[in-house]
Amino acid sequence: MAQRIKNEEQYEALRDQGYSKEKSARIANTNNAGKKGGKAEKYEDRTKDDLYEQAKKIGIEGRSKMSKEELIKALRNN
Numbered sequence: 001m002a003q004r005i006k007n008e009e010q011y012e013a014l015r016d017q018g019y020s021k022e023k024s025a026r027i028a029n030t031n032n033a034g035k036k037g038g039k040a041e042k043y044e045d046r047t048k049d050d051l052y053e054q055a056k057k058i059g060i061e062g063r064s065k066m067s068k069e070e071l072i073k074a075l076r077n078n
Contacts, residue, residue: 044072
């Protein structure tokens with residue numbers, strides 16, 4: 001049985017940005033779904049070193065061999 005998404009618009013926007021179905025649903029089903037948060041810089045605008053440090057913080061394995069694009073994908077899908 002499929003779980004109902006609380007904020008369909010946010011879910012679809014996250015999916016369009018490349019988030020996984022699971023992560024999109026998790027975000028769209030939070031109590032404050034749809035409320036705007038902070039102003040994080042886009043991954044594409046960050047340096048590879050910044051992305052590497054973020055990946056290190058959250059424990060993404062294999063990050064030292066990843067390109068900037070691979071780091072972005074790994075961060076978005078974590």
